[in-house]
Amino acid sequence: MRFELTADQRLLQTATADYLEKSAPLGVIRALHDEGRTFDRDTWRRGAELGWTSLVVPEETGGGSVSGEGVVDATVIAEQFGRGCAPGPLAVVNVVAAALAEAAGADRHAGLLGRLLDGSMVAAWACCAPGRGWDPEAGAIEARPDGDGYVLDGTHDGVEHGGDADAFLVLAHTPEGLSQFVVERDADGVSVLPLESLDMVRGFARVDYAGVRVPATALVGAAGGAAAAVERQFQLAVVLQCAELVGVVERVLEFTRQWMFDRYSFGRPLASYQELKHRMADMTLWSESGQATMAAAARAVQERRADAGELVSVAKSYLGQRATDIIQDCVQLHGGLGVTWEHDIHIYLRRATVNRLMWGTPSAHRRRIADLLNV
Amino acid sequence: MTATTTAVSDATGMESVDSFRLRAREWIPANLRRLADLPADEGAQRNVSSDESAWQRARALQRTLYEGGFAGICYPKEYGGLGLTSAHQRAFNEEVAGHEMPMRLNVPTFTICGPTILDMGSEEHKREHLAAAIRGDEVLVQFLSEPGSGSDLAGATTRAERDGDVFVLNGSKIWSSGAYAADYALCLARTDWDAPKHRGLTMFLMKVHQPGVHIERIKQVNGGDEFCQEFFDDVVVPASAVVGEVGGGWAVASRQLFHERNAVGGGSPYFSGARAEGRRGTETDALIDLVRRTGRADDPYARELIAEAHALGVIHGHLVDRVTAGMRTQKMPPTAGSLIRLFHGESATRQAEIALELAGPAAAMSAPDGPDTREVGVSFLFRQATQLGGGSTEMARNIISERILGMAREYAADRDVPFNQVRHGR
Ligand SMILES: Cc1cc2nc3c(=O)[nH]c(=O)nc-3n(C[C@H](O)[C@H](O)[C@H](O)COP(=O)(O)OP(=O)(O)OC[C@H]3O[C@@H](n4cnc5c(N)ncnc54)[C@H](O)[C@@H]3O)c2cc1C
Numbered sequence: 001m002r003f004e005l006t007a008d009q010r011l012l013q014t015a016t017a018d019y020l021e022k023s024a025p026l027g028v029i030r031a032l033h034d035e036g037r038t039f040d041r042d043t044w045r046r047g048a049e050l051g052w053t054s055l056v057v058p059e060e061t062g063g064g065s066v067s068g069e070g071v072v073d074a075t076v077i078a079e080q081f082g083r084g085c086a087p088g089p090l091a092v093v094n095v096v097a098a099a100l101a102e103a104a105g106a107d108r109h110a111g112l113l114g115r116l117l118d119g120s121m122v123a124a125w126a127c128c129a130p131g132r133g134w135d136p137e138a139g140a141i142e143a144r145p146d147g148d149g150y151v152l153d154g155t156h157d158g159v160e161h162g163g164d165a166d167a168f169l170v171l172a173h174t175p176e177g178l179s180q181f182v183v184e185r186d187a188d189g190v191s192v193l194p195l196e197s198l199d200m201v202r203g204f205a206r207v208d209y210a211g212v213r214v215p216a217t218a219l220v221g222a223a224g225g226a227a228a229a230v231e232r233q234f235q236l237a238v239v240l241q242c243a244e245l246v247g248v249v250e251r252v253l254e255f256t257r258q259w260m261f262d263r264y265s266f267g268r269p270l271a272s273y274q275e276l277k278h279r280m281a282d283m284t285l286w287s288e289s290g291q292a293t294m295a296a297a298a299r300a301v302q303e304r305r306a307d308a309g310e311l312v313s314v315a316k317s318y319l320g321q322r323a324t325d326i327i328q329d330c331v332q333l334h335g336g337l338g339v340t341w342e343h344d345i346h347i348y349l350r351r352a353t354v355n356r357l358m359w360g361t362p363s364a365h366r367r368r369i370a371d372l373l374n375v
Numbered sequence: 376m377t378a379t380t381t382a383v384s385d386a387t388g389m390e391s392v393d394s395f396r397l398r399a400r401e402w403i404p405a406n407l408r409r410l411a412d413l414p415a416d417e418g419a420q421r422n423v424s425s426d427e428s429a430w431q432r433a434r435a436l437q438r439t440l441y442e443g444g445f446a447g448i449c450y451p452k453e454y455g456g457l458g459l460t461s462a463h464q465r466a467f468n469e470e471v472a473g474h475e476m477p478m479r480l481n482v483p484t485f486t487i488c489g490p491t492i493l494d495m496g497s498e499e500h501k502r503e504h505l506a507a508a509i510r511g512d513e514v515l516v517q518f519l520s521e522p523g524s525g526s527d528l529a530g531a532t533t534r535a536e537r538d539g540d541v542f543v544l545n546g547s548k549i550w551s552s553g554a555y556a557a558d559y560a561l562c563l564a565r566t567d568w569d570a571p572k573h574r575g576l577t578m579f580l581m582k583v584h585q586p587g588v589h590i591e592r593i594k595q596v597n598g599g600d601e602f603c604q605e606f607f608d609d610v611v612v613p614a615s616a617v618v619g620e621v622g623g624g625w626a627v628a629s630r631q632l633f634h635e636r637n638a639v640g641g642g643s644p645y646f647s648g649a650r651a652e653g654r655r656g657t658e659t660d661a662l663i664d665l666v667r668r669t670g671r672a673d674d675p676y677a678r679e680l681i682a683e684a685h686a687l688g689v690i691h692g693h694l695v696d697r698v699t700a701g702m703r704t705q706k707m708p709p710t711a712g713s714l715i716r717l718f719h720g721e722s723a724t725r726q727a728e729i730a731l732e733l734a735g736p737a738a739a740m741s742a743p744d745g746p747d748t749r750e751v752g753v754s755f756l757f758r759q760a761t762q763l764g765g766g767s768t769e770m771a772r773n774i775i776s777e778r779i780l781g782m783a784r785e786y787a788a789d790r791d792v793p794f795n796q797v798r799h800g801r
Contacts, residue, residue: 003700257780272783277776284775285714285721292697293690314686367675369682375663375672 001250002076004295008066009076015050016080023047024086026344029200032087038164038203039087041119048119052077053093056236061101061110062117071236071302075243075294082247085351087201089122089161091240095233096123096169099180103221103229109182112167123182124165125233126156126207134360136171136178136230141209143172143179150174152183152212158358162205163194169220170209176224187212199354200347234359235301235312241355242294242315245323248355249287252348256280256330270333279329286322293318310372313365320362323352395459396466402443407436407474430514430556433477437511440477440647447509449644450489455506461644461699472649477511479553484508485645486638488515488561491631492580495619500580504559516583517635518548518562518605519628523799525550526770528563528632529572529625530789530797533607535564535579542566542579542617544587544610552764554603555590557583563628566621568795575794576624578631579616587611597757632766633709639765640715642695650692658726659685665733665751677733684729687722694718710778717771723761731755 005013023043032039048054055077056070057063065073074094081090097116100109115121129138141154152172159168168190170181183190189212195204221229257280260271270276297315300308327349331338338345356362383394440446448464450456457463489508492500492515507513524530533546544564554560560583567575583590587610593602619627637643641650662681663672671677698715701707730751731738738752762768776782789797 001706003697003704003706260782269783271776271780274773274785277780277782278769278772280780280782281717281772281775282721284780285717288697288714289690289694289718292693295697296693311689313682314689317682317686318690363679366679366682366686369685370678373659373663373681373685375666375678375681 002079002291002295005076006067009073012051012066012073013076013080016047016052016077017083019047019050020080020084020086024084024088026085026347029085029087029347033200038161038201039089044088044122045119047088048117052088052090053097053119054117056094056098057101057113057117061106062114063097063101069299069302071239072295072298074236074240075298078240078243079247079250082244082249082351083251085200085248085347089124089164091237091244092124092160092165093122094240095125095237098236099125099169099220099229099233100182102232103180105221108217109220112182115166121166122161122164123167123169124159124162124205125171125237126159126162126168126183127171127230128156128158130155130157130206132157133364134234136227136234140171140173140178143174143181145175146213149213149215149218150181152181152189152209152214154209156207156209158195159205159207160358161203162192162207163203165192165205168207170207171226171230174223176222178226178230179223180220180226180229181214181218182220183209183212183214183218187214189213197354199350202351202354231309232301232304235308238312238316238359238365239294239297239301241359242290242297242312242319245319245352245355246287246291246294248348248352249290249319249323249326252327252330252345253280253283253287255345256333259334276333279333283326283329286326290315290319290322310369313360313368313372316360317362317365317369320356320360320365324349324356327352389459390463392460392462392466395463396470399445399467399470402445403471403474406439406443407471407476410473410475413475427556430479430553433479434511434514436475436477437480437509441510446511446647447485447505448647450493450505450509454493454501455509464644464647468646468648468650471647476648478648480508480511480514481643481646481648482638483517483552483635484513484515485647486643487517487631487634488559490634490643490645491561491627492618494630495578495627496580497615497618499615500618504580507558513559514553514557516551516554516557516560517631518551518554518560518581519631520548520550522547522549522604526767528628529576530799531563531565531576532799533562533564535566535577535612537566537614537621540614542577542612542614544579544581544607544612547604547606549593549602549604550764551603551605552601554583554605555592559583561618561627561631563624565794566624569793570622571791572789572794572797573625574622576628577621578618578624578627579612580618581610581612581616585610595757595760597753633712635765636712636716636771637699640695640698640712640717640719641691642699642712642715644699658688662730662733665730668748669733669735669737671733680729680733684726687725691715691718691722708778710774713771713774713779716765717768717775720762720768720771724758727755727758727761 054063055065055073067073093116100113116123127139132138143150143152166185168183170183172179189210191208193206197204261269263270293315297311300311331345337343382390384390447456448459452458489505519528521531535542535544560581562579562581563576565575566577587608589606591604592600594600595602662684666672666677695715698711702711734751737748741747741749777784
């Protein structure tokens with residue numbers, strides 16, 4: 001439970017929770033999975049009307065937060081996504097929208113931005129080298145100046161919702177340095193290979209660029225000037241992911257606690273055995289600690305504080321590990337049921353595991369912290 | 376010496392946090408020594424050194440704070456405090472980082488005993504003892520644990536018998552940290568042996584050094600001897616020493632445990648001095664020094680361990696904020712202090728483990744003429760103190776599962792049984 005929400009944020013929270021419960025209960029998620037789909041476009045568009053896509057984008061560029069703190073608002077949504085393992089490209093669309101809105105010369109991309117905000121289009125952030133985790137230097141493909149534009153060559157892997165994207169925000173090296181481009185999915189030379197995901201509905205893709213020609217106007221911000229924006233986008237992606245983890249864990253602990261009251265052995269409920277009570281106490285503590293740290297990180301990213309990068313990494317290094325620790329132990333508490341396809345707990349474990357691995361593993365985030373501390 | 380910057384107050388007459396902070400910023404360097412400047416033998420700020428002089432120094436520092444107008448920040452004015460808020464205390468704690476403070480007076484005097492007296496004591500207790508403590512004239516300690524009962528605190532068997540206007544105490548208390556240097560103690564004793572255990576207790580605010588009290592020091596594994604055991608032999612305590620009601624000692628003890636969990640967990644608003652949690656504290660810097668000295672600053676594993684230890688400190692700070700807010704707004708029950716208490720035990724344990732790993736063989740030995748690298752090893756040996764002192768982490772887990780998650784209470788063989796029929800172990 002979040003303590004610090006404003007009345008408007010609580011409204012956003014319940015509206016999102018209600019809508020997700022109606023439009024994407026776990027049964028729907030299983031059905032989407034069986035059909036090999038990741039999410040439903042109509043559902044997404046209506047979610048956009050609730051504000052899912054526009055919170056971190058300033059009003060001047062067509063967005064708007066509910067509380068004046070768009071990043072915090074977005075984590076409220078992400079937490080609800082976690083509680084329901086909801087389908088939809090929440091993190092990436094928000095990250096790309098923020099990137100487009102915040103870049104100098106943003107009106108160049110006003111068209112795409114508008115369609116991201118109204119939910120009619122989806123964009124993904126392509127920024128990781130094949131087989132590599134978060135490492136923007138390694139992840140940037142080559143962008144060679146050519147006439148009044150650039151030619152892109154290379155491959156991105158692990159592109160979240162890349163299979164669904166109508167456009168990509170592509171991380172690349174120009175001679176000036178780290179840069180970002182908007183590349184349309186159906187541009188010549190772009191090929192997208194959807195990958196098999198561990199998650200039920202969160203898709204990933206590999207994107208190949210073979211001599212893809214883009215005009216200079218495809219640049220987001222200035223050529224060579226993307227490093228700060230990339231760090232900011234990364235922080236946003238991670239904090240949304242952490243909020244999702246918080247929601248996942250909270251929900252799993254709720255139903256596991258109930259199960260412990262309902263399930264009997266030797267004539268008494270599981271919830272009466274001290275060994276099991278103590279494990280629940282530990283898991284509650286981890287969940288509360290994660291919630292507290294995620295909320296602090298969200299505020300730091302919102303305020304663009306100097307310690308935001310560190311806090312985000314503290315949150316992810318902790319939540320990434322603890323979330324899977326908790327859910328695995330909850331699997332254990334469910335006995336044999338816990339390892340069946342039929343029981344829902346694996347849907348949560350999938351989401352948590354994918355979140356643990358993407359946008360920096362806990363160990364990668366610890367290395368980031370050490371770098372930031374100048375060890 | 377008082378600060379020259381003048382206080383700026385708001386409409387209610389309370390000084391603003393910013394104004395208070397600025398005054399503290401000016402006053403501190405003029406009145407408190409920098410830790411870095413302390414002679415090596417005085418550097419033992421961390422409650423380890425057990426000698427009278429360290430306690431005398433703490434009292435003198437407290438008096439300096441009092442005279443400067445920076446003592447008892449969150450205590451009410453009528454009892455000698457400043458009547459300000461936890462935000463003021465926090466600002467002061469931030470400003471005072473790196474300076475010498477009477478840290479050993481925080482636990483239990485200001486964070487546990489003082490607030491318990493504030494909640495449950497008589498007007499006379501408050502006027503007399505809180506003001507004296509804030510002036511640096513009184514140190515308070517806890518006489519709770521006994522040789523036969525620690526976790527099962529309500530099983531206390533120290534006997535208090537009424538004799539006209541006084542009570543006469545017999546029995547023994549143990550693990551009372553710092554009792555040898557203290558003035559008064561909150562002492563839980565049994566006044567009714569026919570009632571079930573929780574209903575036969577009474578809390579006394581008793582003088583520590585008086586006829587019939589014999590104190591022995593107990594040496595700890597880390598070499599300190601803050602632990603004390605007291606033996607009571609017909610100790611006479613006036614009836615005015617009763618805190619709360621006769622027979623109502625458990626209500627007082629419960630409040631005391633509430634404050635103790637907050638204090639140990641790092642959430643007490645009465646704690647004065649730099650805190651380790653929540654920011655890049657001395658702990659992180661010490662670990663960084665350690666890997667530099669051992670040449671492991673580039674070892675990715677060592678770097679990750681440092682980051683992990685640091686992250687635990689940061690998370691602890693945010694958890695404390697969350698739980699404090701949760702309890703204040705009643706979104707969490709008062710027992711939620713067990714969460715921060717448990718986090719403290721678990722994180723301190725992990726941090727001790729990490730420090731040992733980073734120090735390597737240096738933690739096992741140190742040269743007589745070099746830096747005390749063995750300190751890390753010594754802290755490791757004393758590690759479980761963080762899981763025991765302030766109520767064990769097992770008890771914290773019981774409380775979390777039962778009082779927060781609503782799970783079944785543990786079976787207790789002594790529930791509703793007259794205490795004189797309850798079985799005891801050794
Ligand atoms: C550094 C330090 C400072 C201290 N300072 C003070 C002080 O100033 N004043 C004071 O009065 N006391 C003090 N104590 C004592 C402390 O409160 C007790 O040590 C603590 O409450 C545990 O009690 P015990 O030692 O009697 O252990 P026991 O109660 O005998 O417990 C032994 C073990 O059994 C476990 N256990 C017991 N009952 C249960 C149960 N129902 N369920 C699960 N596990 C259980 C405990 O958790 C522990 O692991 C201090 C202790 C330390 C380490």
